[in-house]
Amino acid sequence: MHLSDHILCQLDETYVQALDEARLRGLSLRLLEDLKEARERLRQNPANSSRPPSSRAPWERPPAGDEEPSDDAEASLPAQDQDAPDAASASPEEPPDPPETQAPEHAASKPEKPKRKPGKQPGAPGFGRTQVFKAHETIIHRPETCAACAEALPADAPSVAYAGFQSVDLQWGDAEQPGLHLRITDQRFHDTLCGCGHHTRARPGEGRVDDPTLEPVALSEWRLVGPGLATLIVALHLRFRMSRRRLREFLHDWLGLSLSVGTLDRTLREAAAAAAPLENELIEAVVASELLHADETSWPQGADLLWLWVFTSATVTLFVVAKRGREVLDRLLPGFTGWLMSDGWQAYRHLPQRLRCWAHLTRKAQGLIDSDDREAQAFGHQVQRAFDTLIGAIHAARAGPPVDLPRLHAELLAELHAACVRLLGHRHAKTRALAVELWNDWDAIFRVLENPQWPLTNNDAERALRHWVIARRIMMGTRGEAGSRAFTLLASVIDTCRKRCHVPWLYLAGVIAERRAGRAAAPLLAPMPGL
Numbered sequence: 017m018h019l020s021d022h023i024l025c026q027l028d029e030t031y032v033q034a035l036d037e038a039r040l041r042g043l044s045l046r047l048l049e050d051l052k053e054a055r056e057r058l059r060q061n062p063a064n065s066s067r068p069p070s071s072r073a074p075w076e077r078p079p080a081g082d083e084e085p086s087d088d089a090e091a092s093l094p095a096q097d098q099d100a101p102d103a104a105s106a107s108p109e110e111p112p113d114p115p116e117t118q119a120p121e122h123a124a125s126k127p128e129k130p131k132r133k134p135g136k137q138p139g140a141p142g143f144g145r146t147q148v149f150k151a152h153e154t155i156i157h158r159p160e161t162c163a164a165c166a167e168a169l170p171a172d173a174p175s176v177a178y179a180g181f182q183s184v185d186l187q188w189g190d191a192e193q194p195g196l197h198l199r200i201t202d203q204r205f206h207d208t209l210c211g212c213g214h215h216t217r218a219r220p221g222e223g224r225v226d227d228p229t230l231e232p233v234a235l236s237e238w239r240l241v242g243p244g245l246a247t248l249i250v251a252l253h254l255r256f257r258m259s260r261r262r263l264r265e266f267l268h269d270w271l272g273l274s275l276s277v278g279t280l281d282r283t284l285r286e287a288a289a290a291a292a293p294l295e296n297e298l299i300e301a302v303v304a305s306e307l308l309h310a311d312e313t314s315w316p317q318g319a320d321l322l323w324l325w326v327f328t329s330a331t332v333t334l335f336v337v338a339k340r341g342r343e344v345l346d347r348l349l350p351g352f353t354g355w356l357m358s359d360g361w362q363a364y365r366h367l368p369q370r371l372r373c374w375a376h377l378t379r380k381a382q383g384l385i386d387s388d389d390r391e392a393q394a395f396g397h398q399v400q401r402a403f404d405t406l407i408g409a410i411h412a413a414r415a416g417p418p419v420d421l422p423r424l425h426a427e428l429l430a431e432l433h434a435a436c437v438r439l440l441g442h443r444h445a446k447t448r449a450l451a452v453e454l455w456n457d458w459d460a461i462f463r464v465l466e467n468p469q470w471p472l473t474n475n476d477a478e479r480a481l482r483h484w485v486i487a488r489r490i491m492m493g494t495r496g497e498a499g500s501r502a503f504t505l506l507a508s509v510i511d512t513c514r515k516r517c518h519v520p521w522l523y524l525a526g527v528i529a530e531r532r533a534g535r536a537a538a539p540l541l542a543p544m545p546g547l
């Protein structure tokens with residue numbers, strides 16, 4: 017939209033009559049574009065846009081009984097360490113709300129629970145912004161061109177501040193000046209008078225969030241929390257696994273900054289929305305990997321028990337929360353032509369180029385050695401000896417000249433294979449299971465002998481998951497699909513930056529700043545040379 021309400025109410029017959037032809041044509045074109053866009057918006061509904069079903073007018077809704085699943089903000093908020101009640105959320109329809117209005121009165125509420133008034137209860141202590149800081153500087157935002165006649169506005173044009181807010185941002189410490197520094201800025205937005213008689217207002221930037229699977233949150237420059245501070249909040253929450261309550265305590269006690277849990281929550285969601293367009297790039301990097309490690313661990317999402325998947329290679333790490341099934345592989349990996357290292361789980365079996373983690377198999381062999389069954393013990397020892405011999409040979413081959421390992425160890429492999437075939441129907445369940453597993457997946461397990469440079473374990477994927485397994489206990493999973501998406505997006509960007517030997521935070525701060533200004537996020541940083 018070119019013309020805001022403020023501009024439109026200044027345009028009248030007198031103004032239009034006074035314009036010369038060239039300016040009139042320019043204004044007409046802007047009006048025409050706005051008119052078309054407005055008409056298109058009028059035709060939008062939940063079936064043809066990302067408008068949520070709850071935005072339908074009452075007469076457009078399906079009759080009671082076959083309601084669409086509720087997608088109201090509260091139902092799918094990321095888990096909040098029981099901090100939910102004062103989580104204020106901004107709806108995208110609202111104009112950018114100044115930090116002063118982050119009071120809990122604006123908290124999202126479920127219409128079907130009328131007993132308790134949503135938001136702050138009478139007498140309850142408020143968490144709105146009460147701090148006023150002494151600013152380090154004032155930045156004046158003036159419009160550059162007239163919104164009506166499109167002429168450049170001279171620096172000395174009559175100009176007056178019509179709105180403003182304070183922002184707090186982080187200045188990074190470095191070797192010369194270590195430490196955390198907060199910088200307070202008074203942001204002033206001006207209304208400037210053009211020679212044509214039109215008033216034009218500078219406006220804070222706004223970004224679009226076109227992703228219906230994310231929580232509705234506005235990307236806006238009109239924020240108390242600047243991009244650098246937003247990144248510190250993301251870092252403390254995800255990398256240092258601080259709950260929102262702890263985070264609030266930390267900012268208050270160490271930085272003298274009082275932010276509501278609602279503001280922290282919105283900052284996290286805004287950061288995720290800013291990073292959302294990077295997901296395609298992450299998936300492309302995963303698909304282009306020559307050697308990919310995959311693993312999965314359970315992940316609670318609301319009442320559902322889902323799985324946190326990780327796909328990681330030398331230069332990318334992608335997390336996804338999804339069901340445990342082939343769907344996620346079918347969705348993410350079409351076109352993948354590299355090698356996939358995984359455990360022996362069924363869903364991976366259809367992929368043609370697989371490698372198997374030997375650590376899983378030797379653990380199972382150890383289990384047989386520790387059993388009370390003599391035949392099981394014997395088989396366990398045989399498997400263990402075979403793997404020990406082959407691991408030694410692989411390590412030697414990595415350092416030395418090329419050798420034909422499958423031929424060199426053909427006898428050992430033939431004996432092991434014969435033992436597996438003999439034990440396929442063994443009465444001892446675990447013996448039978450290991451024999452079946454080795455026999456079934458023989459090619460994937462011993463393919464590493466053809467290329468000893470390939471890894472023997474899936475440690476890369478297990479290491480990538482370990483941090484989040486601990487975080488799972490603190491976060492108690494996520495509350496809904498939108499929360500899972502927000503979490504996996506940020507975790508993927510952070511871990512991919514680290515894989516590529518970059519500090520993620522400066523990059524992420526840049527992504528937030530660009531997206532708040534309504535521009536595209538910069539692509540992910542290329543891996544450092546030598547990776």
Ligand SMILES: [Zn+2]
Pocket residue numbers: 162163164165166167210211212213214
């Ligand atoms: Zn003008």
